[in-house]
Amino acid sequence: MYKIESKNVDFYYGPSQALKNINIAIRSNTVTALIGPSGCGKSTYLRLFNRMNDLIDDIKIIGQVMIDGEDIYGKGINVDSLRKNVGMVFQKPNPFPKTIFENVAYGLRVNGIKDKKFIEERVETSIKQVVLWDEVKDKLKKSAFELSGGQQQRLCIARALAIQPSVILMDEPTSALDPISTAKVEELIYELKAKYTIVIVTHNMQQAGRVSDRTAFFYLGELVEYDETKKLFTNPKQERTQNYITGRFG
Amino acid sequence: MLSSSITSLTVLLIVVFLFKEGIGLFNQKPVEPGYVIAINKNNKVKELSSVQLKNIYDQKITHWSEVGGTHDSIVLFQLEDISNYYSDEQIGDNMQNLGTCLSRLVDSLPNIIAFFPDKYLDKKFQGTLLEVDKVSLADFFAGKEWIPSAKPSAQLGVLPLILGTLWVSLGAILLALPLGLAAAVYMSEIANERVRRIMKPLIELLAGIPSVVYGFFGLVIIVPLIQKTFDLPVGETGLAGSIVLGIMALPTIITISEDAMRNTPRAMKEASLALGASRWQTIYKVIIPYSISGISAGAILGIGRAIGETMAVLMVTGNAAVIPHTILAPVRTIPATIAAELGETSNGGLHYKALFALGCILFLITLFINLTVEFISNRQKHNKN
Numbered sequence: 001m002y003k004i005e006s007k008n009v010d011f012y013y014g015p016s017q018a019l020k021n022i023n024i025a026i027r028s029n030t031v032t033a034l035i036g037p038s039g040c041g042k043s044t045y046l047r048l049f050n051r052m053n054d055l056i057d058d059i060k061i062i063g064q065v066m067i068d069g070e071d072i073y074g075k076g077i078n079v080d081s082l083r084k085n086v087g088m089v090f091q092k093p094n095p096f097p098k099t100i101f102e103n104v105a106y107g108l109r110v111n112g113i114k115d116k117k118f119i120e121e122r123v124e125t126s127i128k129q130v131v132l133w134d135e136v137k138d139k140l141k142k143s144a145f146e147l148s149g150g151q152q153q154r155l156c157i158a159r160a161l162a163i164q165p166s167v168i169l170m171d172e173p174t175s176a177l178d179p180i181s182t183a184k185v186e187e188l189i190y191e192l193k194a195k196y197t198i199v200i201v202t203h204n205m206q207q208a209g210r211v212s213d214r215t216a217f218f219y220l221g222e223l224v225e226y227d228e229t230k231k232l233f234t235n236p237k238q239e240r241t242q243n244y245i246t247g248r249f250g
Numbered sequence: 251m252l253s254s255s256i257t258s259l260t261v262l263l264i265v266v267f268l269f270k271e272g273i274g275l276f277n278q279k280p281v282e283p284g285y286v287i288a289i290n291k292n293n294k295v296k297e298l299s300s301v302q303l304k305n306i307y308d309q310k311i312t313h314w315s316e317v318g319g320t321h322d323s324i325v326l327f328q329l330e331d332i333s334n335y336y337s338d339e340q341i342g343d344n345m346q347n348l349g350t351c352l353s354r355l356v357d358s359l360p361n362i363i364a365f366f367p368d369k370y371l372d373k374k375f376q377g378t379l380l381e382v383d384k385v386s387l388a389d390f391f392a393g394k395e396w397i398p399s400a401k402p403s404a405q406l407g408v409l410p411l412i413l414g415t416l417w418v419s420l421g422a423i424l425l426a427l428p429l430g431l432a433a434a435v436y437m438s439e440i441a442n443e444r445v446r447r448i449m450k451p452l453i454e455l456l457a458g459i460p461s462v463v464y465g466f467f468g469l470v471i472i473v474p475l476i477q478k479t480f481d482l483p484v485g486e487t488g489l490a491g492s493i494v495l496g497i498m499a500l501p502t503i504i505t506i507s508e509d510a511m512r513n514t515p516r517a518m519k520e521a522s523l524a525l526g527a528s529r530w531q532t533i534y535k536v537i538i539p540y541s542i543s544g545i546s547a548g549a550i551l552g553i554g555r556a557i558g559e560t561m562a563v564l565m566v567t568g569n570a571a572v573i574p575h576t577i578l579a580p581v582r583t584i585p586a587t588i589a590a591e592l593g594e595t596s597n598g599g600l601h602y603k604a605l606f607a608l609g610c611i612l613f614l615i616t617l618f619i620n621l622t623v624e625f626i627s628n629r630q631k632h633n634k635n
Contacts, residue, residue, distance in 0.1 A: 055519075107527075
C-alpha cells in the first residue's frame with residue numbers, strides 16, 4: 001500500500017486552476033522531490049498533504065488525497081490530528097520567539113502532554129535526531145533567535161519530529177541556508193528516511209538528485225513526469241523535463 | 251518646517267501657560283483675599299490650618315482645646331451675625347460704626363473666632379489676626395475634600411478627583427480590554443475578508459462619534475439601567491462612567507490590537523498549525539504573545555482616552571467630589587471638574603489657579619501614558635528587527 005496517494009486532484013485559487021489532474025503515489029520511507037519552475041504548483045501540491053491551503057479563503061479541491069488509505073479531505077477528518085501526523089518544515093527557518101527548549105516542546109504541549117520528564121526526554125531525543133544537541137545543550141533556555149540560520153532550520157526540523165509524525169513535508173528547506181548548513185540538512189534528510197516518509201519541494205536540482213528516491217516534475221499546474229530520480233535526471237521521457245533539467249527554461 | 255515649528259511652539263506655550271497658572275496656586279492662601287480671621291487677644295492659638303478652619307465653621311471642631319487652645323467652646327462669628335450682638339442704631343445707618351463694633355465684640359468675647367472683610371478692621375482692634383498657611387502640596391494632593399467655594403477657607407484636596415478619574419478609567423479598561431481583545435481576535439483571525447471589510451469601518455466610525463452623543467446615550471440608556479438593576483437612588487455612578495468610557499475606548503483598543511495581530515508573521519501561524527495546534531491554541535500561544543506590545547499600546551492609549559475624556563463623563567457620573575468607595579457611588583473626574591467649574595471662577599483667583607493645577611496633573615498623567623506607549627512600541631520595533 002502507498003503511504004500517500006493523490007487521485008485526479010484539481011485545485012483552484014478562486015477562479016484560477018493551480019493544479020490539474022495530479023496522480024502521484026508515494027511509498028513509505030522514501031524521499032520524494034517535487035521540482036519545477038516558480039509558480040508551477042509544487043508548493044501548493046505539497047501543502048495539500050497537511051491541509052495548509054485551508055488557511056486561504058476561497059479555495060476548491062477536487063479529487064482525493066489519501067494518507068494511509070484515508071481521504072484527508074473526507075468528512076470526519078480532524079485537521080489538527082492530521083497535522084500531528086504530517087509535519088512540515090518551511091522555506092525560511094521560523095522558530096517561535098521562545099526558548100530553544102520551548103520551541104521543540106511546543107508541539108507536545110499543544111497536544112496536551114503535561115508530563116515534564118516525558119517532554120524533556122522527547123525534546124532531547126528530537127534535538128539529537130537533527131544533530132544539534134551538542135551545539136545547544138547548554139543554552140536550551142536561550143532564545144531560539146540566537147541560533148544561526150542553519151541551526152534554526154534544524155531546530156525547526158526537531159520541532160516537527162518531536163510530535164512523531166509519519167510524514168514530513170519540506171518546502172524548500174535549504175533555500176535560505178549557506179552551503180555547509182545545506183549539506184547538514186541534506187544529510188539529515190537522508191538519515192530521516194529510515195523512519196519517515198519525506199516529501200520535499202526544491203528549486204535545486206542537484207539537491208533533488210542527491211536526496212530523493214523519486215522526483216516529480218511540475219509545469220504550469222500539471223504533473224509532467226514522475227519517476228525514479230535517477231531515471232528522470234538521466235533519461236527523461238518527456239521533452240519538457242529534458243529541457244528543464246538541462247536548464248533550457250525555468 | 252515652519253508649520254511644525256509653529257505647532258511645537260504652540261504646544262510649548264500651552265504647557266508653559268498651564269504650569270505657570272497652576273503653580274501659582276501654591277503662592278496663595280486658601281482664605282479669600284481681603285478677609286481676615288480674628289480671635290481674642292487672650293486666645294493662645296496663633297495658627298490654624300485650612301482644614302481646621304473648615305471644621306470649625308462646620309462645627310466639627312467645637313472646642314479651642316482641639317486646636318491647641320483652652321478648654322472653652324468656640325464661638326463662631328460671621329459678618330451676618332453682627333445683628334445678634336448690636337442693634338442697627340449702634341452699627342449706624344451706613345454701617346459707619348461696624349468696625350468699632352466688630353473690634354469691641356472680638357475683644358470682649360474670649361472664645362470668639364470672627365471672619366470678616368479687612369476693611370472693617372478698626373484701628374483700636376487689640377485681638378489677634380490668625381495666620382493661615384499657604385496652600386501646600388501636601389494639602390493639595392492628600393486633601394480629601396474638594397470644596398473650592400468653602401468659607402472661610404477653600405478646601406482644595408484633589409485626592410477625590412484623582413481617585414475618581416483613575417477609578418472610572420480603571421473600570422472602563424476592565425470592561426473594554428476583554429471585549430476589545432475578543433473583537434480584535436475575531437477580526438484578525440476568524441472573520442473572513444468580507445465580514446472584516448464591513449466591521450472595520452464600522453468600528454472606526456465608533457471613534458468618530460462626538461463624545462456628547464456618548465454622554466447622551468449613557469444618560470438616557472445606561473444610567474436608568476444601572477439605577478434599576480442595582481436599585482439605587484441615582485443611576486449616575488462611577489460604573490455608568492466606566493461603561494460609557496469603555497465603549498469610547500473600544501475602537502482604539504480594537505484597531506491597534508487588530509493591526510498588531512495581523513502583523514504576526516504568517517510563518518509563525520503556519521508553524522504552529524503545522525504542529526497540530528488548533529486555531530485557538532495558535533491564537534493564545536503564538537499570536538497574542540507575538541502582538542502583546544501592540545495590544546498593550548492599544549490598551550494604554552484606550553486608558554489615555556478614558557482619562558482625558560470630559561463631556562461624556564460629566565454627564566453620567568453624578569460629579570460628587572467624594573472619595574469613591576464602590577463603583578456604584580457618584581464620582582467626579584479631573585476633566586469634568588475643570589469643565590464644570592472654570593466658568594464660575596474669577597480670573598487669577600484661587601479657584602482658577604486650583605483648576606489649572608488640576609490641568610497640570612491631568613497633563614502629567616497623559617504625558618506619562620504617552621511615554622509608556624512610546625517605550626512599548628519602540629521595544630516592539632526592536633524585537634522585530
